[in-house]
Amino acid sequence: MKLLVTGGAGFIGSNFILYWMKEHPQDVIVNFDKLTYAGNLENLKEVEKNPKYSFVQGDICDPVSVDKAMKEVDVVVHFAAETHVDRSITGPAVFVMTNVVGTQVLLDAAVKNAVKRFHHVSTDEVFGSLELTDTSKFSERTNYSPRSPYSASKAGSDHLVRSYFTTYGLPITITNCSNNFGPYMFPEKLIALAITNVLEDKKIPIYGDGLYVRDWLYVEDHARAIDAVLQKGKVGETYLVGGMTDLIPNVEIAKKILKILGKDESNIEFVKDRPGHDRKYDVDWSKIKRELGWEPEHGFDEYLEKTVEWYKTHEQWWKRVKSGEYEDYYKKQYES
Numbered sequence: 487m488k489l490l491v492t493g494g495a496g497f498i499g500s501n502f503i504l505y506w507m508k509e510h511p512q513d514v515i516v517n518f519d520k521l522t523y524a525g526n527l528e529n530l531k532e533v534e535k536n537p538k539y540s541f542v543q544g545d546i547c548d549p550v551s552v553d554k555a556m557k558e559v560d561v562v563v564h565f566a567a568e569t570h571v572d573r574s575i576t577g578p579a580v581f582v583m584t585n586v587v588g589t590q591v592l593l594d595a596a597v598k599n600a601v602k603r604f605h606h607v608s609t610d611e612v613f614g615s616l617e618l619t620d621t622s623k624f625s626e627r628t629n630y631s632p633r634s635p636y637s638a639s640k641a642g643s644d645h646l647v648r649s650y651f652t653t654y655g656l657p658i659t660i661t662n663c664s665n666n667f668g669p670y671m672f673p674e675k676l677i678a679l680a681i682t683n684v685l686e687d688k689k690i691p692i693y694g695d696g697l698y699v700r701d702w703l704y705v706e707d708h709a710r711a712i713d714a715v716l717q718k719g720k721v722g723e724t725y726l727v728g729g730m731t732d733l734i735p736n737v738e739i740a741k742k743i744l745k746i747l748g749k750d751e752s753n754i755e756f757v758k759d760r761p762g763h764d765r766k767y768d769v770d771w772s773k774i775k776r777e778l779g780w781e782p783e784h785g786f787d788e789y790l791e792k793t794v795e796w797y798k799t800h801e802q803w804w805k806r807v808k809s810g811e812y813e814d815y816y817k818k819q820y821e822s
């Protein structure tokens with residue numbers, strides 16, 4: 487089988503490729519990635535010489551290179567996107583271009599080349615925000631209610647993917663998952679930012695009152711969930727994917743990281759809030775468990791310790807990532 491993975495040099499895409507090549511060594515993988523600030527081929531060092539793996543630098547908004555890359559592809563796994571909510575607030579245009587237009591360009595090429603499956607990786611943020619007091623969770627039946635330019639652009643992409651199923655019969659599946667964490671997580675996002683800041687003797691910036699809640703999914707569990715959907719999922723269906731997380735406020739996550747690293751809570755700094763900050767996400771992943779037998783392998787605390795350990799042993803990786811463009815971004819985001 488030949489897979490085209492878009493955005494395979496990013497956080498989740500690179501973890502997915504590493505996972506897939508271990509679990510399905512007979513398959514051929516083409517990684518199609520523009521290499522924006524978030525793309526990093528270092529993540530894929532251990533497979534770069536494998537003859538079953540190849541890399542194409544290209545933009546999903548460019549129909550010519552997308553069509554070329556789609557030749558003889560059986561399955562598309564579409565991760566490529568602009569993904570950081572804070573960046574979507576300061577510069578929404580590229581989010582619409584990549585996430586909406588780029589997805590539509592890929593869908594056209596998938597129809598033209600008659601791919602057997604187009605799997606779209608999306609987010610629980612399309613469902614909007616829960617109140618802290620809500621006992622309900624997001625499910626496959628929840629209405630869309632995106633509240634940031636990022637989540638609005640992902641919602642647009644989800645609608646397009648479904649429309650290509652009903653209109654053109656393209657065999658699609660969609661997963662909407664919660665906040666991923668684990669190796670190669672880009673340190674602009676909370677857990678990686680917090681761990682690397684502590685390792686650098688810097689404070690952890692916590693937005694607003696710190697009581698915002700996310701559902702946390704370990705990235706390898708996510709890769710296994712996509713695998714389950716590709717092997718056993720029903721065409722045209724959507725599956726929600728989440729972690730084994732009690733509802734933990736952001737400030738408690740910061741405290742857990744500080745405790746693992748032997749530092750005290752004075753290393754937390756409350757900073758100005760994110761505009762339109764979604765209060766809570768909570769994901770009901772009972773459909774994928776019931777229908778496909780998937781569930782997370784471990785709980786949040788075990789995975790958090792494992793993630794901290796990974797950052798401790800991969801200092802070169804994150805120090806390189808945190809230099810250059812990242813330094814300018816950090817100054818604008820946290821020091822203005």
Ligand code: NAD
Pocket residue numbers: 492493494495496497498499518519520521522523524525526544545546547564565566567568569570584588607608609610640662663664665666667672
């Ligand atoms: P990321 O930001 O780490 O990586 C995105 C990758 O896409 C990068 O390698 C980048 O170079 C590439 N890319 C960006 N624009 C491109 C373009 N125009 N053409 C080709 N490649 C391009 O993202 P991530 O965190 O790994 O997220 C992957 C997918 O999962 C996204 O679709 C995101 O919406 C979704 N998702 C992420 C999370 C999360 O917690 N990170 C949670 C739910 C869903």
Ligand code: DAU
Pocket residue numbers: 569570571572608609610611663664665666674675676677679691692693694698699700736760767
């Ligand atoms: O829910 C899935 C989504 O999770 C993905 O679709 C997005 O691509 C991904 O970026 C992530 O979005 P969030 O906005 O939830 O993730 P982030 O890591 O940016 O923030 C997590 C929480 O931590 C959120 O409540 C904001 C808060 N936060 C974040 C940063 C970067 C802070 O308190 N301080 C920070 O410095």
